[in-house]
Amino acid sequence: MSSKPQKYFLSNRRQKLVLALVLVLSMQALAPLKATAQLMMGSRKKAEAPGEQTNPSRRSKKETFQQVEREFRAIWIATVDNIDFPSQKGLSQDQQKQELLNILDLAESLRLNAIIFQVRPMADAIYKPGLEPWSEFLTGKMGRSQELDPLEFLVAEAHKRGILVHAWFNPYRAYHPAAKTMSDDHVSKIHPEFVKQYGRYMWLDPTDPDARDWSMKVISDVVRRYDIDGVHFDDYFYPYKEKDAAGRDIEFPDDKNWQAYQTSGGKLSRDDWRRENVNVFIESVGREIKKIKPEIVYGISPFGIWKPDASKEISGFNAYEQLYADSRKWLQDGTVDYLSPQLYWETARKGQSFPVLLDWWRAQNVRNRFVFPGVAAYRIGSTATFTAAEIAGEIEKTREDAITRGAIFFSEKSLRNDLGGIQKELRENIYRGTAIIPNFSWIRTEPVRSPKVTIKRDEKFVRANFSERGRGKAFWFVVYANDKDGWSYSVLSSSTTSIALAADRKIEKIVVTSVDRLGNESAH
Numbered sequence: 115m116s117s118k119p120q121k122y123f124l125s126n127r128r129q130k131l132v133l134a135l136v137l138v139l140s141m142q143a144l145a146p147l148k149a150t151a152q153l154m155m156g157s158r159k160k161a162e163a164p165g166e167q168t169n170p171s172r173r174s175k176k177e178t179f180q181q182v183e184r185e186f187r188a189i190w191i192a193t194v195d196n197i198d199f200p201s202q203k204g205l206s207q208d209q210q211k212q213e214l215l216n217i218l219d220l221a222e223s224l225r226l227n228a229i230i231f232q233v234r235p236m237a238d239a240i241y242k243p244g245l246e247p248w249s250e251f252l253t254g255k256m257g258r259s260q261e262l263d264p265l266e267f268l269v270a271e272a273h274k275r276g277i278l279v280h281a282w283f284n285p286y287r288a289y290h291p292a293a294k295t296m297s298d299d300h301v302s303k304i305h306p307e308f309v310k311q312y313g314r315y316m317w318l319d320p321t322d323p324d325a326r327d328w329s330m331k332v333i334s335d336v337v338r339r340y341d342i343d344g345v346h347f348d349d350y351f352y353p354y355k356e357k358d359a360a361g362r363d364i365e366f367p368d369d370k371n372w373q374a375y376q377t378s379g380g381k382l383s384r385d386d387w388r389r390e391n392v393n394v395f396i397e398s399v400g401r402e403i404k405k406i407k408p409e410i411v412y413g414i415s416p417f418g419i420w421k422p423d424a425s426k427e428i429s430g431f432n433a434y435e436q437l438y439a440d441s442r443k444w445l446q447d448g449t450v451d452y453l454s455p456q457l458y459w460e461t462a463r464k465g466q467s468f469p470v471l472l473d474w475w476r477a478q479n480v481r482n483r484f485v486f487p488g489v490a491a492y493r494i495g496s497t498a499t500f501t502a503a504e505i506a507g508e509i510e511k512t513r514e515d516a517i518t519r520g521a522i523f524f525s526e527k528s529l530r531n532d533l534g535g536i537q538k539e540l541r542e543n544i545y546r547g548t549a550i551i552p553n554f555s556w557i558r559t560e561p562v563r564s565p566k567v568t569i570k571r572d573e574k575f576v577r578a579n580f581s582e583r584g585r586g587k588a589f590w591f592v593v594y595a596n597d598k599d600g601w602s603y604s605v606l607s608s609s610t611t612s613i614a615l616a617a618d619r620k621i622e623k624i625v626v627t628s629v630d631r632l633g634n635e636s637a638h
Contacts, residue, residue: 179601179625182592183549184633185513186452186486186520188228189221189529190282193251194235195292198526199264204254207262214268217526221277224529224537225545228278230346230522233265233336237288237301237318241265244335245328247297257297269341276590276607278551278631280344280413281336285329285395287350289316301328310367313356320352320438321371321391329395330402337406343631344411345403349456351392351439388438400449409559409632415454415488415522416441418471426474429465448481451554454522458490460500461507469511476518484552486520487512491528491536502539509544519552548605550590553633562586562628564636569624575614580626582608588628592635596623 191198199217200210221229233240238249238256241264247257252264269279288302291314296302302309302316308325310317318325333345356364368388375387382390400412417433420442433439445453455475459466468487475485489508493500512518523529529536563584570577582588588608595602597619604613608628615621628636 179594179596179638180603182603182605182629182635183547184516184519184552185545185549186228186484186522186551187224187226187545187549188230188278188280188486188520188522189226190230190488190522190525191217191232192235192525193232193240193249194284194290196251200252203251207260210252210262210264211267214264215271217530218268218271218275218277220526220530222275224540225548227276227549227551228280228343228522229268229272230280230282231265231268232282232284234283234332235287236284236290236293236316237332241336241340244339245332246301247299250293250295255297256293256295257299265336265340265342273341273589274607274609276605276609278343278589280346280411281340281342282346282348283329283333283336284350285333285347285399286318286320286325287315287353288318291315312353312366313358313364315353315356317353317366319368319371320395321368321375321388326391326395326398330399333399334402334406337403337410342410344413344451345399347396347414349415349417349433349437349439351437352388353437355436385435385438389434389440392438393440393443396444397447397449409557409630411451411554411557411632412449413452413454413486414441414444414450415456418456418458418488419466420455420478423474427465427467427470428474442478445475445478445483445485446480448483448556450483451557452484452486452520454486454488456488456490456524457508458488458493458524460493460497460504462499468508472511472518476515479517482517484520484554485518486522487518489521489523491523491533492525494528494533494536502534502536505536506539506544516552550592550605550629550635551633553635555634557632559630559632559634560584560586562588562630562634562636564638565591565626565628567624567626571617574617576617576619576621576624577612577614578624578626579612581611582628586628586630586634589631590629592627592629594625594627594638595619595621596625597621 193199196202200213235249235251237246239246240249240252248259250256253260272279288309305328308319308322310319318329336342337345352366358364372384372387380387403410403412416439417431417437419428419430419433421432421434422429441453444450457468457471459468461468472487479485489505491505494502494505509521512521563586565580566583567578567580578593580591591606591608591610593604593606593613595615606613625638627638
């Protein structure tokens with residue numbers, strides 16, 4: 115029995131000797147690898163030391179940092195009847211420029227990222243005309259020309275600031291009672307066959323294919339000629355009812371086309387026939403503008419109630435029946451990229467409560483398009499409960515879901531006049547930081563690449579310079595910085611290609627990404 119333990123002890127001893135020999139040989143073999151690792155570590159330390167760095171955006175997947183905030187923050191700029199711009203007819207071109215710059219300065223100071231600019235208030239042009247005459251709301255007389263192209267100027271200046279511009283068209287309204295003049299090249303003069311007098315207004319007949327084609331040509335012309343980021347319609351499809359002298363509703367005069375439809379064997383009711391004509395136009399606009407510019411965004415802002423729904427405690431005007439606007443269909447079919455129902459009522463409003471209506475629209479959104487509600491800044495102070503704080507609460511409601519994370523304020527003048535202290539509410543409470551827009555992921559476009567980045571350090575600053583790479587175009591750059599307090603970011607317009615950060619922040623790493631006008635962000 116004593117011999118077995120002795121044999122085991124000798125075996126162990128031999129194993130230890132073998133292991134010691136292997137260890138020595140291994141250390142000799144690994145010496146060159148160790149030197150290589152030290153060289154690699156030394157070069158890494160050198161790259162992170164003060165001096166010049168290149169492409170610091172490469173980072174370990176284990177590192178995490180604060181993601182940039184995403185939210186659609188927009189204002190409507192109404193030109194009809196000089197609501198927002200220009201402040202009055204006949205301003206000099208320098209005055210017009212200054213008013214547009216003031217609008218952009220306000221938008222930038224409130225950390226907004228989009229403007230909805232009305233370019234066709236009544237079959238006229240707030241831009242260098244193509245098919246329709248200069249607007250009376252600009253020059254004081256329809257058709258009177260001017261050198262300044264407000265749309266071109268606004269787009270260029272807005273883009274410098276990282277602010278998107280959506281061109282807002284009224285597809286059917288041909289004349290507004292606030293106007294006093296009409297030029298010989300107005301559509302009502304050259305194509306009276308499809309322009310209808312309706313009460314105090316003139317209207318392009320939505321059931322006339324030639325009228326639809328006319329509006330389509332106008333919209334397509336603007337999409338081709340201007341670097342706009344979106345096409346936008348408001349709530350005017352068929353007009354709101356006008357009254358006659360006796361106070362009775364005036365029927366829209368589309369009898370001739372209705373009779374022709376019946377004669378041809380059409381089976382729809384008159385109401386459905388009217389809606390179908392509007393639907394055909396809405397869908398065709400979406401197809402056409404994306405043929406011209408696949409990356410353009412298409413948005414519509416209908417009346418806030420599709421149909422009253424007693425089961426949801428929703429009551430009021432029926433846009434489906436009165437305006438022949440099947441806006442729910444446009445959302446559910448994915449015809450639009452975003453819908454902005456005009457939810458112009460406060461939370462406490464019975465039958466039209468803002469959160470109730472927003473939840474209803476969200477429930478209809480089967481294609482997961484964006485729903486950015488219209489917000490009634492103009493109503494601040496109209497009731498005891500409609501305050502700037504009410505607006506803040508509505509914005510917070512939109513943030514409950516990424517699909518509704520955004521809003522459009524009506525209108526610019528209400529913000530400019532600071533109704534109820536709304537400017538302070540926006541700056542200090544609602545929009546405390548900058549944001550890029552949510553990602554329109556279903557719109558195909560050339561992907562953006564991370565920019566080429568060079569970093570230099572000195573005693574006072576860490577300076578990052580960056581430039582675009584690839585075919586995809588950046589609209590914003592996002593500069594992420596990791597310092598002694600953690601990660602933070604800055605959103606810059608693509609016209610800005612450098613940033614200087616204070617050296618005393620002890621910045622360890624900088625990551626710069628490109629973001630296109632659809633919200634697509636390059637790899638980190």
